[in-house]
Amino acid sequence: MGQVAWKGLFLSFFDYKTEKYVIAKNKKVGILFRVVQLSLLAYLVGWVFVVKKGYQETDTSIQSSIITKLKGVAFTNTSELGERLWDVVDYVIPPQGENVFFVVTNLIVTPNQRQGTCPESFGIPDAECLKNSDCPEGEPVVAGNGVKTGRCLKTGAVNATCEIFAWCPIEKKKNPKIPLLGKAENFTVYIKNSIRFPKFDFSKTNILETDESYLKSCRYSKDDHYCPIFHLGKIVSWAGSEFQSMAIEGGVIGIQIEWNCNLDKPASECHPHYSFARLDNKERSVSSGYNFRFAKYYRDAKGNDYRTMFKAYGIRFDIMVTGKAGKFNIIPTIINIGSGLALMGAGAFFCDLVLLYLIKKSNFYRDKKFEDVKSASKMSLNVKVNGQPKSKSQNDLDQVRLQPLEA
């Protein structure tokens, strides 16, 4: 590079470059621009700042503990069990009071089961037989109750099933159509929930510091958020089901506790919100309902074991806690204002598109905005330098380089 070129480069370093604006006196595009600007401003203020609280730092990693306790008793009188009183220890499983608890609502009771031989129940394909060889000795019945003894027993007029070695007698298949513990509808559950937002070191519980007698008598309602004693029947009805029909086959109910806390306001304004939903299939089908089996074991005077087996149908309650806390912080405020202003730029870009390409006079505005600079190769002129032809563009460039820079 020559000395003059270096000098030109050096002087251009001190030039000040400013943008040139084209003011389009077009009312339609002008109005459109203001409308776009106003909409973006409304979005920024209304949605980003007022609704979504874009000026707040948030904490969604809620820490929570749940303790539950049920209360209520029910009296039943059945042929298998006689007169019986059921209290919490009988119908709540597990008894510890966790965030998932099961309340027994219906039962198939099979008392006095002893180890011995008896016919397998009907309706199990693997246990159907015509002759003894269909029941190989020692083979377990698939989805059945015991192992085959090698004998085929004709118990009915036509049906025959394999004899099995099992806890006999085998359980009856049908569950009562009137739920045995339908009175569980009136039981109450006490839900103790403590939460913490670690980012803001903020803790709260769903119980107000009142005397114990209040807890004994109060019941949760939509107006009383701080009574954590819930009537089971009401929980099921708020979840959109009917307790007595759900109690026959059982099911799953979700209790959601939501804590949305604006920590720019006093802590007393941060409340729990409860919602209830049925989580298993509402329609009666193979996939709906919930049941399991358990037994209570005894030993008679001769030292032989026997048991009472229960097939328990019931409602499982799953308590889930979610939450979000927010508090003013300058960083998200600046980020949201910045992205809002950048969006304003997108508005101008959109109006440029309309002005330059979509309206009738777009050609006119395009000519004003863009200056055509002819391609250097097209403008080539044969100028001889040292006997060699030289293009106009090269010539021009040389001239530009050689021109003294003006202020």
Ligand SMILES: Nc1ncnc2c1ncn2[C@@H]1O[C@H](COP(=O)(O)OP(=O)(O)OP(=O)(O)O)[C@@H](O)[C@H]1O
């Ligand atoms: N499911 C419930 N329905 C109605 N009241 C309840 C229920 N669970 C607990 N309570 C009452 O709430 C209060 C606080 O219960 P907490 O378990 O902390 O105390 P407690 O003295 O161990 O209760 P309790 O001995 O009565 O089970 C007690 O007065 C208790 O009787």
